[in-house]
Amino acid sequence: MIDLPQTLIRLGAQAGSKADAIAQVAALLTAAGRVAPGYVEGMLAREQQANTYLGSGIAIPHGTPETRHLIRQTGIAVLQVPGGVQWGEGGETVRLVVGIAAASDEHLDLLRRLTRVLGDDALVDKLSATTDAGDVQAALTGERPANTPDTGPTLPYSAQVTLPNPLGMHARPATGLANLVRSRGGRAQLTRDSGESAGESADATRLMEVLGLGLTRGTPLTVSADSPELLAAVTDAIRAGLGDDLSAAPAGQTPARREPDWAPQAVGATVEGVAAADGLVVGVTRQHAPRPLEVRDDPGDPLQEAARLTDALAAAHAELDGVVNDVSAKFGADKAAIFRAHQELLADEGTVQDTVGRILDGHGAAWAYQAATGTRIAQLQKLDDPTLAARAADLGDVQRRVLRQLLGVHEPEVHSGGPVILLAPDLTPSDTARLGPDTLLGFVTALGGPTSHTAIIARGLGLPAVVAAGSGVLEVPDGTPAILDGAAGRLYLNPSEADVHSARQRQDVLTRGREAARAARFEPGATRDGARVEVAANINRAADAGAALEAGAEGVGLMRTEFLFLERDSVPGEEEQEAEYRAMALALEGRPLIIRTLDIGGDKEVPYLGLAREDNSFLGLRGIRLCFERPDLFLPQLRAVARAAKDYPNIHLMFPMISTLEDFRRARAIFDTVRRELDAPEVPLGVMIEVPSAALIAGALAAEVDFFSVGTNDLTQYTLAMDRLHPQLARQTDAMHPAVLQLIHLTVQAAERHGKWVGVCGGAAGDEVGALLLTGLGVRELSVSTPQVAGVKAALRGRTLPELQALAREALNQPAAEAVRALVRPVVDGEAVA
Secondary structure, three states: OOOOOHHHEEOOOOOOOHHHHHHHHHHHHHHOOOEOOOHHHHHHHHHHHOOOEEEOOEEOOEOOHHHHHHEOOOEEEEEEEEEEEEOOOOOOEEEEEEEEEOOOHHHHHHHHHHHHHHOOHHHHHHHHHOOOHHHHHHHHHOOOOOOOOOOOOOOOEEEEEEOOOOOOOOHHHHHHHHHHHHHHOOOEEEEEOOOOOOOOEEEOOOHHHHHHOOOOOOOEEEEEEOOHHHHHHHHHHHHOOOOOOOOOOOOOOOOOOOOOOOOOOOOOEEEEOEEEEOOEEEEEEEEOOOOOOOOOOOOOOHHHHHHHHHHHHHHHHHHHHHHHHHHHHHHOHHHHHHHHHHHHHHOOHHHHHHHHHHHHOOOOHHHHHHHHHHHHHHHHHOOOOHHHHHOHHHHHHHHHHHHHHHHOOOOOOOOOOOOEEEEEOOOOHHHHHOOOOOOEEEEEEOOOOOOOHHHHHHHHHOOOEEEOOOHHHHHOOOOOEEEEEOOOOEEEEOOOHHHHHHHHHHHHHHHHHHHHHHHOOOOOOEOOOOOEOEEEEEEOOHHHHHHHHHOOOOOEEEEEOOHHHHOOOOOOOHHHHHHHHHHHHHHOOOOOEEEEOOOOOOOOOOHHHOOOOOOOHHHOOOOHHHHHHOHHHHHHHHHHHHHHHOOOOOEEEEEOOOOOHHHHHHHHHHHHHHHHHOOOOOOOEEEEEOOHHHHHOHHHHHOOOOEEEEOHHHHHHHHHOOOOOOOOOHHHOOOOOHHHHHHHHHHHHHHHHOOOEEEEOOHHHHOHHHHHHHHHHOOOEEEEOHHHHHHHHHHHHOOOHHHHHHHHHHHOOOOOHHHHHHHOOOEEOOEEOO
16 A cells, blocks of 8 residues: 555645745655655756656656655655646646655556546546545545554564574565565564674565575574564564474585596586586487567656556566466475565565666666666675575566566577477576476586575476586587486586496486385495494484484484574573473484584674674684583583483483593583582583594593594584685585595594494585495494485495495595595495496
């Protein structure tokens, strides 16, 4: 509804000139706080550029683009001049002056209503003479609101929350947030509380504004609302993840590098990119270069251009209804949610506002929409977070859909002919949703990223996909024989007949392997000759335990308790923590549960903890160091663990960031004091091996701890002095580097001398190459993400322990991670490929 309080309507006015009338309507907007005083100069300047007379005695003066910064809140004001005022050299007489500050979807509605008013002479006469402001409200807003004062944008209720979503505030949760606020009929706003953009705010119903805040996991933000009920609903929804899986891998976390399990022997060329969806296919290539849309600036009557925009947005929304239904039927509601988010992008108030503003400034609808969305696409592309930056492709998809409607052109088919390997500069989610295994084998794009919605849909389709392969892929001729390996991120061109035959054999092996791994997921983890290796899961909350057990997990090798702190805006109480640990231990039915104490530092934005931001947070107060400094956090957690352990002997406790023997002794002493006070039993105590010093003194530690768990992600970055999240260095932080393996080897040797066991809960445990080599080094527990459990178990069953021990010895003497990975060849029908 158009916001038009009666304080912004003046009836029975007199104006000696057009400038006088504009000054009066501008004064209404200024008095209501909608614009700064200088905005009137922009309205007068606009009249010098173009006459704002619409017809039938109505004019719509508004400011220039240069004065748009003077608008404080979108709004309109109406000045009724019953005696009329001359409005142009053509002698037009205006009796209704509708002053506009900015333009939004509400203004689009206004323009539609003005079009109807213009066509109704009797209504124009009525509004030009009425003494009831409600008549003007009813005509321009569709309702007759109560005569209440304009209260402005202040939202009186607020609370601080921390965003828990692993992939940040991307389009799907932002869509859920907008729908929630609209369904409650209220107003809500998000304000970022940290980072370079601290203080920036977004209306919760404006998708592009929310995405533009660049909110990543751990970002603190303030939620403001116009009622306590709406505030509670919004904050609860944000804490719950707005429909996202909160146990997913965080954005920016670089997956373990994967060398090809299969490689051809004689090909014409190899194109390398980033793996986006697994699978191996053989076929021919076909280029797909979508025809660029030619958008010229063809200005027309503002009312007609606004109407064209309205029609195009409605038609695009209807198209997306069909896409949502089709994708939901084929691939499920989670994939369809991508296109519901596209519908939300269509309706984004800020984008429509900007577009209509450009139309009012004298531009054509297509040009205006392209410019408005183009600005937002560029803003998204600049975001540091790769997942949020990838959402620019979604807005580009929506942009093209609307422009097609405005230009009257049809989207060409993605390709013609039989099943092919598609090569393209990039593919939109809409392109990908139209694809299918009957016509497409897989695709390679020059641009894109593995977290894009295009990649997500490809995985849902079961199509192998490679992204970010570079512009060279666009030069491959149509019909080139090729083999696409999605898992390795490689496209092999012009393979030999022998390679094609070998690839088809490999396809059969992969299919049988996936089926066999799932069928055998409940078997104990072990090598082919029966050497036991426990395969457990890394999870965050008790609610995740059921899925882990169903996947074949033999316990929980890492419970990340920091998520009890990150997914809220206050410290979890001792009773709440105890309940969570008990629920987890109960769900595991006696299987091991390893609880890691709070592992957090200055890199995590948890405002209620009051942690100082550190320039070198990975080398500062984190893990056990922070716990020593904050007994108010450490002691309640230890008490909660001890209380739960009274009834659940499967509970183990593990301390992170141990770098000295004194660290462990101090932590153990604190826990022992707590345990004795509560008359709790002894609990197996372990330490994380994630800094080189811990590995180097593993002999001293092994004499006193009950077990070790190696965190390969941190151990690798500390050993190689490479930040694992650094955009240029992340790909080099490979845990299979011989230096890292040497430290793990030292740890295992020390543990064996003292009769202790070693597990690995870092990313290398879930990498099949890593799992095999770690087992060969003597690791006896691998804790991985839930989806990796079955595959790791299957990989272990394909080798004997002596084979893996021999591989490990050889790996320790290699010069680089690439050479280590080259040692591990795939297993085909029980035999390792030479």
